[in-house]
Amino acid sequence: MDLELNDIQQELASTLSKYLRSEYDAAKREEILRSEEGISREKWQAFAEMGLLGLAVPESYGGADMTFNEVAVVAEAFGRSLVLEPFLATAVLGTNAVLLAGSEEQKQAILPGVCEGQTFLAVAMLEPNLRYAVEAPETTATAAADGGVTLSGEKNNVLGGDVADHFVVTAVENGDLGLYLVAADAEGLTRVAQRQADGLGNANLRLENTPAQRLDAADAREVLTEVIDLGNAAIMAEAVGALEASLTMTADYLKTREQFGAPIGVNQALQHRAADLYAELEYARSMALYSRLAVTSEAVGAEKDRHRDVIAAKIVVDQAARNISQESIQMHGGIGMTMEYPIGHYAKRLTVMTRTFDDADSLTAELAELGGLVEPHAADLS
Amino acid sequence: MDTLLNAEEREFAQQMRQFYRTEIPEELRFKVATGQELSKDEMVTSQRILNQHGYAVPNWPVEWGGQDWTPVQRHIWLEEMQLACVPQPLPFNVSMVGPVIATFGSQELKERFLPATANIDIWWSQGFSEPNAGSDLASLKTSAVRDGDKYIVNGQKTWTTLGQYGDWMFNLVRTDPNVKKQAGISFLLIDMKSPGVTVRPIQLIDGGHEVNEVFFDNVEVPVENLVGEENKGWTYAKFLLGNERTGIARIGGSKVNLARAKAYAAVTKTARGTLLDDPLFSARLTKIETELTALEMTQLRILSTQAAGSDKPDPRSSVLKLKGSQLQEDISELLVDVLGPQGLDFVDDRVQGQGLSDLPHGAVDALPAYFNTRKVTIYGGSSEVQRGIISKALLGL
Numbered sequence: 001m002d003l004e005l006n007d008i009q010q011e012l013a014s015t016l017s018k019y020l021r022s023e024y025d026a027a028k029r030e031e032i033l034r035s036e037e038g039i040s041r042e043k044w045q046a047f048a049e050m051g052l053l054g055l056a057v058p059e060s061y062g063g064a065d066m067t068f069n070e071v072a073v074v075a076e077a078f079g080r081s082l083v084l085e086p087f088l089a090t091a092v093l094g095t096n097a098v099l100l101a102g103s104e105e106q107k108q109a110i111l112p113g114v115c116e117g118q119t120f121l122a123v124a125m126l127e128p129n130l131r132y133a134v135e136a137p138e139t140t141a142t143a144a145a146d147g148g149v150t151l152s153g154e155k156n157n158v159l160g161g162d163v164a165d166h167f168v169v170t171a172v173e174n175g176d177l178g179l180y181l182v183a184a185d186a187e188g189l190t191r192v193a194q195r196q197a198d199g200l201g202n203a204n205l206r207l208e209n210t211p212a213q214r215l216d217a218a219d220a221r222e223v224l225t226e227v228i229d230l231g232n233a234a235i236m237a238e239a240v241g242a243l244e245a246s247l248t249m250t251a252d253y254l255k256t257r258e259q260f261g262a263p264i265g266v267n268q269a270l271q272h273r274a275a276d277l278y279a280e281l282e283y284a285r286s287m288a289l290y291s292r293l294a295v296t297s298e299a300v301g302a303e304k305d306r307h308r309d310v311i312a313a314k315i316v317v318d319q320a321a322r323n324i325s326q327e328s329i330q331m332h333g334g335i336g337m338t339m340e341y342p343i344g345h346y347a348k349r350l351t352v353m354t355r356t357f358d359d360a361d362s363l364t365a366e367l368a369e370l371g372g373l374v375e376p377h378a379a380d381l382s
Numbered sequence: 383m384d385t386l387l388n389a390e391e392r393e394f395a396q397q398m399r400q401f402y403r404t405e406i407p408e409e410l411r412f413k414v415a416t417g418q419e420l421s422k423d424e425m426v427t428s429q430r431i432l433n434q435h436g437y438a439v440p441n442w443p444v445e446w447g448g449q450d451w452t453p454v455q456r457h458i459w460l461e462e463m464q465l466a467c468v469p470q471p472l473p474f475n476v477s478m479v480g481p482v483i484a485t486f487g488s489q490e491l492k493e494r495f496l497p498a499t500a501n502i503d504i505w506w507s508q509g510f511s512e513p514n515a516g517s518d519l520a521s522l523k524t525s526a527v528r529d530g531d532k533y534i535v536n537g538q539k540t541w542t543t544l545g546q547y548g549d550w551m552f553n554l555v556r557t558d559p560n561v562k563k564q565a566g567i568s569f570l571l572i573d574m575k576s577p578g579v580t581v582r583p584i585q586l587i588d589g590g591h592e593v594n595e596v597f598f599d600n601v602e603v604p605v606e607n608l609v610g611e612e613n614k615g616w617t618y619a620k621f622l623l624g625n626e627r628t629g630i631a632r633i634g635g636s637k638v639n640l641a642r643a644k645a646y647a648a649v650t651k652t653a654r655g656t657l658l659d660d661p662l663f664s665a666r667l668t669k670i671e672t673e674l675t676a677l678e679m680t681q682l683r684i685l686s687t688q689a690a691g692s693d694k695p696d697p698r699s700s701v702l703k704l705k706g707s708q709l710q711e712d713i714s715e716l717l718v719d720v721l722g723p724q725g726l727d728f729v730d731d732r733v734q735g736q737g738l739s740d741l742p743h744g745a746v747d748a749l750p751a752y753f754n755t756r757k758v759t760i761y762g763g764s765s766e767v768q769r770g771i772i773s774k775a776l777l778g779l
Contacts, residue, residue, distance in 0.1 A: 364669060
């Protein structure tokens with residue numbers, strides 16, 4: 001049994017951390033946050049040159065042909081530094097949607113540009129009347145006379161949609177869920193860019209007979225589930241980075257902030273609550289790993305358990321994110337409430353990211369419906 | 383978690399699974415699976431079978447019956463044992479006094495005690511806690527005063543688990559009252575049949591007699607019963623308690639209990655279907671299942687670090703104790719809540735007779751187990767002690 005990072009992953013983690021520490025500190029991040037686009041295309045280009053944007057993409061499409069394990073290493077480092085660029089939207093969600101559902105031609109057309117940092121992607125799956133029920137969109141796809149297809153409907157909270165060059169859009173065609181590729185400059189597409197509370201960008205979209213291409217190399221429902229599973233696994237890795245940074249910052253504050261003539265961390269009330277947060281952090285690390293194992297497993301029949309294991313993991317990570325982000329602010333006191341101090345920014349990222357595709361309640365209900373993780377068994381019942 | 387194991391580990395797990403299910407009598411395993419109390423004879427029988435096959439004391443040195451296993455193998459040994467509902471070998475013998483004697487005892491003590499301890503020919507009791515030395519164990523007062531070739535022991539121990547069966551007792555005693563409290567403690571073995579030893583039962587809130595208080599009134603103990611050096615007992619105790627913490631999360635046992643509560647819930651009717659379909663109950667159950675998985679993954683991560691070559695004590699094991707004990711309590715509470723009103727009486731048998739219908743499964747043990755399980759967040763370093771360790775060792779507070 002070996003759950004440690006391998007040498008290549010450790011090297012990736014340490015190189016990236018070093019880069020982010022010097023090139024993505026709080027001041028530089030603040031600058032990006034205040035810029036018009038809210039992201040740095042220069043940094044994105046640097047990520048591309050480091051090979052971060054196509055880690056799990058086959059070489060034939062310009063990627064590094066590695067696995068999601070390396071993607072998770074990057075997500076964790078990005079979480080620690082609260083990176084604002086749309087890594088999740090482009091390199092995880094969009095890339096995997098195209099990889100899993102695109103034709104050879106579509107993959108060749110889209111993915112090399114993504115790996116080179118030239119193309120942003122976004123997956124449009126949420127709708128105003130859906131909350132998290134992404135499998136039943138109201139957006140419709142209609143076959144056009146020229147053999148193509150057009151989409152009509154409304155999408156919201158499209159992560160990375162503010163800068164996306166291509167959208168992967170869910171819609172229903174003749175009663176079946178489908179995935180469609182839509183260019184950002186397509187006719188009949190209206191995009192309203194927004195800024196999330198965590199500083200990341202998204203967009204609401206209106207589609208009116210918007211021309212699209214079908215992404216139908218695989219079953220849309222299965223692809224959508226897998227894309228969300230990968231997205232959630234990436235979110236969990238990112239959350240671990242952010243949680244670790246939050247707790248470290250909070251513990252440091254407890255050691256240095258003095259009141260009544262002593263560091264506030266001498267109070268057992270705070271020590272014990274901080275210890276509980278540490279235990280939650282360990283749980284989050286464990287379950288981020290659990291989800292990573294689930295999405296990378298090549299064991300026979302692993303696909304069946306993948307979705308179940310990812311949502312189980314996310315329930316635990318959501319809880320840790322909630323507790324650690326809330327308690328970090330509380331333990332900092334008034335300073336934790338200020339925009340100037342970094343702890344609140346972690347809380348905002350954690351609060352938003354854990355509610356991106358689902359939340360702890362919706363996942364708990366789904367996991368229960370799937371039968372949970374433990375087979376019922378009692379020796380005296382048979 | 384089979385998929386995380388390599389081929390040899392998987393084969394080893396299969397071998398243990400097979401062994402436990404074929405060699406340990408089914409009626410014993412059934413009793414454990416359904417929360418029934420085991421007699422002394424049953425516990426002895428089970429441990430002797432394990433010992434015959436070299437599975438009672440794998441954590442000991444090989445020359446004394448231990449196994450040259452990896453941390454992962456030791457984990458599998460314990461996990462599969464709990465999953466098969468095999469009564470665990472007596473912890474006082476196998477994970478407490480045995481390793482201390484094997485590590486710090488003289489050759490004579492090893493020869494005299496270790497084989498009998500592994501085979502449970504001697505039933506050991508633990509003499510650590512005292513009425514005024516609980517979490518602050520080092521403040522213990524039971525004294526041992528050297529008098530020629532013997533010690534004269536006076537004082538009182540408490541919370542002596544299963545002391546009513548005890549043949550021998552390993553004790554922390556104060557041999558020097560004039561130094562820093564940790565520096566005046568020795569580790570002394572006492573024959574419980576010695577004149578002046580009195581064992582009195584303490585009834586617990588579950589109604590059972592699991593623990594005792596033990597009084598020493600001028601008990602004469604030969605000096606050769608001292609383990610290691612005089613006044614070094616605190617070092618040995620810390621070593622012992624470190625061993626106690628591994629496996630204390632009882633993940634296999636929690637899985638069995640959770641599966642049981644879930645099975646009962648599936649056959650428990652409510653006004654709207656079964657209890658398992660009840661949204662609030664199922665949400666609570668599901669959350670506990672995810673936490674149990676998180677606990678298991680945390681244990682596997684710690685194991686993986688050990689397997690990668692680190693044999694340093696890992697303070698993260700305090701997280702296992704803190705979370706694992708809470709989860710045991712949560713699961714015991716779940717079972718009580720499955721039973722509802724019919725789980726609220728202390729009864730000996732679910733068959734009522736006299737034309738009354740049988741009580742539901744679990745009605746006999748759920749509530750006593752719930753009350754008994756309150757102990758797990760108290761013993762082995764209470765949750766508060768664990769939080770103290772975590773905040774100091776892991777957060778630097």
